[in-house]
Amino acid sequence: MNIDTEPRSHAEYTVGWVCALPKEQIAATAMLDQEHNQLPKPPNDSNNYTLGSIGEHNVVIARLPKGQYGTHAATNFAVWMVSTFPNIKVGLMVGIGGGIPPKVRLGDVVVGTPVGKLPGVVQWDLGKANAGGSFE
Incomplete structure (x- = not known):
C-alpha cells in the first residue's frame, strides 16, 4: 500500500469503519488502496484514526479503545467520529462476528434490514442463546 500525501480535509471522508478488536483494525487497514496523512482532531476526541481510500471512497478507520466495549462505548466512539468527520454517510461495524449464529460462515456479509x-438489528447481548438455536 502506498501513502497519498495530498492535502485533505475532514469533510472529504464519507465512510466510517469501526472495529472492536486490534486484528479487525489490522485487516481493515490492509483493505485500503491508499493510506492518507493524519488530520488534526478536536482536543476532546481521543479516538485514533487511520485515514485512507478504497477506490474513490475516503475512509476513516478506528478501533474502540482497549477495555471498552458495549453499546455505550461504541455510541460515544461513533459520536466523536461523526463530529470530527461531519460528512460520513456510511457507517460500518466490521468484525469477526463472535456472536453470529452458526449458519453464517466466514466471508458472509450480514446486513440488517x-x-x-x-x-433490522438485534442487540444479542441482551438475551441468551438456548439449546437448539433459539434466542431468548
Missing part, C-alpha cells in the same frame, strides 16, 4: 416495526 428494517421490517415493519423491527429495526
Whole structure:
C-alpha cells in the first residue's frame, strides 16, 4: 500500500469503519488502496484514526479503545467520529462476528434490514442463546 500525501480535509471522508478488536483494525487497514496523512482532531476526541481510500471512497478507520466495549462505548466512539468527520454517510461495524449464529460462515456479509416495526438489528447481548438455536 502506498501513502497519498495530498492535502485533505475532514469533510472529504464519507465512510466510517469501526472495529472492536486490534486484528479487525489490522485487516481493515490492509483493505485500503491508499493510506492518507493524519488530520488534526478536536482536543476532546481521543479516538485514533487511520485515514485512507478504497477506490474513490475516503475512509476513516478506528478501533474502540482497549477495555471498552458495549453499546455505550461504541455510541460515544461513533459520536466523536461523526463530529470530527461531519460528512460520513456510511457507517460500518466490521468484525469477526463472535456472536453470529452458526449458519453464517466466514466471508458472509450480514446486513440488517428494517421490517415493519423491527429495526433490522438485534442487540444479542441482551438475551441468551438456548439449546437448539433459539434466542431468548
